[in-house]
Amino acid sequence: KAGVTQTPRYLIKTRGQQVTLSCSPISGHRSVSWYQQTPGQGLQFLFEYFSETQRNKGNFPGRFSGRQFSNSRSEMNVSTLELGDSALYLCASSPGGNSYGYTFGSGTRLTVV
């Protein structure tokens, strides 16, 4: 079965712009989680969506938001981009109950200039 698909793979944006990243989970998986990976901070949890509802949220400013659609596909949006938002954004899907069934996507590398 197809894995977790993230689009686009690479993105270059200018400070102040906004960006939307997309994640298509494994078929049948209802939970989608987002992580930010940077050399300095490592992997940090952004938020998790389950059945179109945000179930958990990490410690990120309100500029970071997301949503999930009825087909479980998820998008995350970052508004008013800052240089420090440059990172690899990873999406992980799982059947839903807990972290044990996590499957990660390849990520979207966002560069803010």
Add this chain to the structure above:
Amino acid sequence: AQRVTQPEKLLSVFKGAPVELKCNYSYSGSPELFWYVQYSRQRLQLLLRHISRESIKGFTADLNKGETSFHLKKPFAQEEDSAMYYCALPFMNNNAGNMLTFGGGTRLMVKP
């Protein structure tokens, strides 16, 4: 707050040597812990989890509650083990859900 610490950013060993990647956590209850691996140009993937007590690719990890550690071990390292390794602890709160606290990662380099 729960925390996962991997004290070594880089671990370099020769092929055939034993490997131990250290992971310490802070959590007051009975944790579930994972090791994830990221090979070059590949996605992050689950290597093993504490609850299953399995051995994957020759790696094992034992939970030591007294020392709050979950070190990853392999008796004989192979060149193909070279990768980035992350220890992870699920968020433990009242919400159901999928959230992991990751350690900072250790890059393992196995030299020929």
